[in-house]
Amino acid sequence: MSVMIQDEAIGSNGSFEYSKNGLPINWQLYTAQTVPSGDFDIVLDTQEVKEGKQSLKI
Secondary structure, eight states, rough: OOOBOOOOOOOTTTTTOOOTTEETTTBOOOOTTTOOOOOOEEEEEEESSSSSSSSOOO
């Protein structure tokens, strides 16, 4: 099971440009909410950007 914040007006959001509550919009992600035993963080990185304004860092 995964978490997804959906907004059809944004489209695919391939470069993680759009986010809400710290998660990229229109991406299915495993989070601490869906995998409580996992030891990881998902953050939007604006310092070491690979493309656009921010990148996803796991």
